Amino acid sequence: MSKKNFIPHTDYKEFPVEEMRQRARSFYEDMRRRRTIRDFADRPVPRAIIEDCIKTAGTAPNGANKQPWHFSVVSDPDVKKQIRAAAEEEEREFYENRATEEWLEALEPLGTNPNKPFLEDAPYLIAIFSKSYGIKENGDKETFYYVKESVGIATGMLITAIHNAGLASLTHTPSPMGFLNEILDRPENERPFLLLVVGYPQDDVEVPDITKKSLDEIASFI
Numbered sequence: 076m077s078k079k080n081f082i083p084h085t086d087y088k089e090f091p092v093e094e095m096r097q098r099a100r101s102f103y104e105d106m107r108r109r110r111t112i113r114d115f116a117d118r119p120v121p122r123a124i125i126e127d128c129i130k131t132a133g134t135a136p137n138g139a140n141k142q143p144w145h146f147s148v149v150s151d152p153d154v155k156k157q158i159r160a161a162a163e164e165e166e167r168e169f170y171e172n173r174a175t176e177e178w179l180e181a182l183e184p185l186g187t188n189p190n191k192p193f194l195e196d197a198p199y200l201i202a203i204f205s206k207s208y209g210i211k212e213n214g215d216k217e218t219f220y221y222v223k224e225s226v227g228i229a230t231g232m233l234i235t236a237i238h239n240a241g242l243a244s245l246t247h248t249p250s251p252m253g254f255l256n257e258i259l260d261r262p263e264n265e266r267p268f269l270l271l272v273v274g275y276p277q278d279d280v281e282v283p284d285i286t287k288k289s290l291d292e293i294a295s296f297i
């Protein structure tokens with residue numbers, strides 16, 4: 076007897092072990108090509124691609140299936156310009172005053188600075204908002220659970236989907252990001268989580284010569 080509201084999970088697909096091995100390896104080989112880039116071309120990207128990537132993010136596992144996220148997709152040049160101006164103001168403050176010496180040193184290999192031309196160059200900015208709580212039809216607050224975890228997972232899936240589609244992204248976190256609520260007209264129960272810049276890399280783009288930790292350094296098998 077199935078539980079109330081349960082249906083058969085007919086979408087699950089098992090693969091023979093050898094095929095699983097190959098799939099796991101080839102997915103890793105493909106994902107390790109992903110790099111954050113900071114120089115975007117202004118070439119357009121069909122909106123349908125972005126829509127499918129966001130639909131992928133929307134399939135993420137999350138607390139009590141409350142789906143506590145909102146993706147605000149910006150392609151309007153005027154809005155991008157406003158976001159760039161507000162982000163650069165925060166970033167100037169960060170680089171000149173707020174960041175500790177240790178933090179600036181950690182950023183040194185990435186070559187970041189307060190100038191954010193990518194916020195206007197890239198065809199899409201996806202502002203990801205986490206919903207701290209929901210609002211019921213009668214206006215009462217609805218509690219949401221594991222909001223940061225949920226939105227973090229959805230964002231990882233979005234970044235993966237964008238890479239899989241053949242586009243590049245940049246996880247940009249101007250701090251604080253409250254200006255995004257104003258510019259994008261998002262309600263008080265939503266908090267900016269991250270600004271994802273999406274598009275094609277500029278021709279001959281370069282990336283920092285940095286490496287990822289080895290399996291031994293990031294995992295233990297007991």
Ligand code: IYR
Nearest residue numbers: 166182187188247248249250
């Ligand atoms: N938000 C700033 C600084 C910055 C911080 C970290 I941690 C990074 O990994 C990269 C940048 C900026 O976007 O420049």
